[in-house]
Amino acid sequence: MSRQREMALVSLIDDITAVANATDDLEEAARATLSEVCEVTGWPLGHLGVPAGDGEAFVSAGIWIGPIEDFPVLREIAATTRFTAGTGVIGRVAATGEPVWSRDMTADPLAVRLLRGRDPGVRAVFAFPVIAVDGVVAVLQFFSEQVIPRDEPLLRVMAAIGYQLGRVADRRKVRDTAQAGRDRLQQIVDASVEGFISTDAAGHITEWNSAAAHMFGRAREQVLGRLVHETIMPERYRRADQAGRTRFLTTGQSNVLGRRLELAGARPDGSEFPIEIVVWATREANTWAFHAFVHDITERRRAEQALRQAYETEQQTVTRLKELDTAKDAFIATVSHELRTPLTTLSGYLELLDDTDPVQRRMLEAMTRNAARLQNLVEDLLAANTLTGGELVVDAAAVPVSQAVEGAVRATRAQARSSSHLIEVGIIDAGVQTVTADHDLLVRAISALLSNAVKYSPINTPITVHASPEGGQVAVAVTDHGVGIEAEDLPRVFERFYRTRYAQDNAIQGVGLGLWLVKTIAEAHGGTITATSTPGEGSTFTLTLPA
Secondary structure (H helix, E strand, O other), rough: HHHHHHHHHHHHHHHHHHHHHHHHOOHHHHHHHHHHHHHOOOOOEEEEEEEEOOOEEEEEEEEEEEHHHOOOOHHHHHHHOOOOOOHHHHHHHHHOOOOOEEEEEHHHHHHHHHHHOOOOOOEEEEEEEEOOOOOEEEEEEEEEEOOOOHHHHHOOOOOEEEEEEHHHHHHHHHHHHHHHHHHHHHHEEEEEEEEEEEEEEOOOOEEOOHHHHHHHHHHHHHHHHOOOOHOOOOOOOOHHHHHHHHHHHOOOOOOOOEEEEEEEEEOOOOOEEEEEEEEEEEEOOEEEEEEEEEEEHHHHHHHHHHHHHHHHHHHHHHHHHHHHHHHHHEEEEEEEEHHHHHHHHHHHHHHOOOOOHHHHHHHHHEEEHHHHHHHHHHHHHHHHHHHOOOOOOOOEEEEEEHHHHHHHHHHHHHHHHHHHEEEEEOOOOOOOHHHEEOOHHHHHHHHHHHHHHHHHOOOOEEEEEEEEEOOOOEEEEEEEOOOOOOOOOOOHHHOOOOOHHHHOOOOOOOOHHHHHHHHHHHHHOOOEEEEEEEOOOEEEEEEEEEO
């Protein structure tokens, strides 16, 4: 290679490098390169091939350097051909990423098929790829009317130029990617329901999205360049904002950055509204910028106020209900005590009356039965009132089980006798001696179970009481052969004032306190009460207490 040609190629590289560094438009750089190479090499035609839109082949970019109008066959082939891998010189370069040289394209298999016997008017052709990070992004092609042998030094220079042009494509992609990211971020910010505001280090507004415009009643073009504290803040906050910004720029310290603050925002008419704001800072181009998301919390404040008012109203209602409940309890206690005294007196005098006359005996039995019924109801009401108030006192001691059962049977005997029921006390197992319980409460609980069995059993049917040991506890079971309990009623029979549908339909005596009292007494002793039942066959209630 002559010294002059060597210098020309070096100068070519320098010129192309300068072009590549001055632009990020690949077509512009490629056009300049085509012109420079044609001028330095003396080859008359230069052509640019680029990827097709589908990325599956290369096509002509329509960019030619030189008198292409003098070569219609060549122009027609370039304009109508998709250069896939192995199709023509461009297809070979795109597939291999390497320069290609053909000394005579009319005899080269790469071009013969495309020519189909036509004379292109040119002979030698060489091409080289523009290689970017993503691969071959363009092919530069040159034609000569002469048959020219392969020129290795020239191809090496062209390969270097191809990499230089590849940097142009890379920069363009980076720029486009960055711009797409900025555009996407801008779209997100603009579409945000939160107000977004940016300022420079001095506090001049540089960004203002549509939510901020709606929130503060100022259009973007009205606020850009204005001081943020004079635009969105009431007078009382402005000095503190300026001082905080100055302190951060001077010391790097801030009491507000990154924190969620509730303040007041100001509109152009001076009206204020509650806002929630988060501010952060970024370092950009060797200077600070501040950014903030702002949320109008007017509706939240209204909701909070409504909740506070509702809570206060609820508290007032609860207080009133407690007062009414207290008054109710006092009323029940007073009435029950007032009823207990005359009923006790009445029952005592009824026992003294002569029952020798059959008619008087029936009347006396009816009065005695109803007096006992009223007395039981009063006792239940008093007990329910006491237990609801949390005043149940358990005087626990060792209570013989047989004694408690016998006391409960005696207490229920009159009711059972009047309805022709027989209460049978089953065998008290030898392992059952005593339970830790309050004697009176235990008798009351067993009595309630017996009374319940009497109410729901046909006349002349037996009711059985049986006590047995059960895993360190004592189980007292009361079994009847009555109507039983429906499945939907069974889970609720221990609720206070609950009465089954059968009790309501058949006007069974009671107000639904007996079984609730049993449950309360059992739990106060650390025990349990359970029920099993088969409709039409009877029920068993089992009271389990610590031995």
